[in-house]
Amino acid sequence: LVVLCHKPAQLRSVAAEVAPAAKAVASILAMTPLARLKESYPGRPVYRLIPSLPVEVRAGAVVQAIDEPQQESVDAQVRSLFAELGTLVAVDEALVDVAMGLMSCAPAYVALVAEAQIDAGVRRGIPAGQGAELVVQTLAGTAELLRRRGHDTLALRREVSSPGGVTARGLAALESGGLRAAFSDALDAVLGAGGGSGRSAGGRGSRAWPSCCSRVEPSRARRPSGAHRRSAGARRRSGRDAVRSPPRGQLA
Numbered sequence: 001l002v003v004l005c006h007k008p009a010q011l012r013s014v015a016a017e018v019a020p021a022a023k024a025v026a027s028i029l030a031m032t033p034l035a036r037l038k039e040s041y042p043g044r045p046v047y048r049l050i051p052s053l054p055v056e057v058r059a060g061a062v063v064q065a066i067d068e069p070q071q072e073s074v075d076a077q078v079r080s081l082f083a084e085l086g087t088l089v090a091v092d093e094a095l096v097d098v099a100m101g102l103m104s105c106a107p108a109y110v111a112l113v114a115e116a117q118i119d120a121g122v123r124r125g126i127p128a129g130q131g132a133e134l135v136v137q138t139l140a141g142t143a144e145l146l147r148r149r150g151h152d153t154l155a156l157r158r159e160v161s162s163p164g165g166v167t168a169r170g171l172a173a174l175e176s177g178g179l180r181a182a183f184s185d186a187l188d189a190v191l192g193a194g195g196g197s198g199r200s201a202g203g204r205g206s207r208a209w210p211s212c213c214s215r216v217e218p219s220r221a222r223r224p225s226g227a228h229r230r231s232a233g234a235r236r237r238s239g240r241d242a243v244r245s246p247p248r249g250q251l252a
Contacts, residue, residue, distance in 0.1 A: 015040035045070040060086035101190040
């Protein structure tokens with residue numbers, strides 16, 4: 001099995017070199033659809049997958065583009081191999097770019113959320129090191145709890161939030177700040193002006209790996225005031241009631 005992990009623009013040149021020896025090909029190239037992969041590697045099983053960074057610790061998410069059966073034994077071996085890296089989810093190829101926006105960019109988002117919580121704790125007197133331990137463990141534990149409870153985010157929120165309690169007030173502040181709209185806007189930004197189109201490379205609108213995966217230095221950005229954040233959140237939420245209660249469901 002040859003795993004392609006070069007730049008998408010190098011597809012043809014790499015194929016010219018390795019195709020003769022490749023018995024099967026698995027690609028983790030961004031924005032490179034199955035049609036282009038099969039064109040470069042004809043006559044052998046070809047698979048398209050997109051991993052997320054936590055595969056480094058075998059706790060990542062891996063998206064596989066659904067395709068017609070090729071060679072049953074090879075199909076099963078490839079699924080088994082990539083499933084060892086975390087959770088393997090198969091989606092229609094038209095949704096691979098959307099799925100990538102959810103999980104491949106998400107480690108940066110989660111890191112930013114953790115950083116914001118740590119900074120908030122520092123503002124109230126918790127040393128950054130201790131705050132980081134508390135926040136990171138809480139994120140990890142909550143993820144495992146959601147997994148064991150069938151990914152029911154609403155039930156978990158209600159379990160933690162007593163009516164009129166501190167968690168309910170904190171959640172209200174996050175909603176007022178436009179948290180849901182911010183994540184929706186982030187996905188639209190990753191997918192481009194035609195957000196949700198799921199277009200793949202090779203045609204119009206093709207692009208390089210999304211900017212969400214590049215390094216951002218928060219210290220270089222001007223932090224808006226609390227009043228500005230609240231007003232911006234209100235503007236984003238206007239006309240977006242559908243974002244408040246997004247449908248939940250598994251992709252596979």
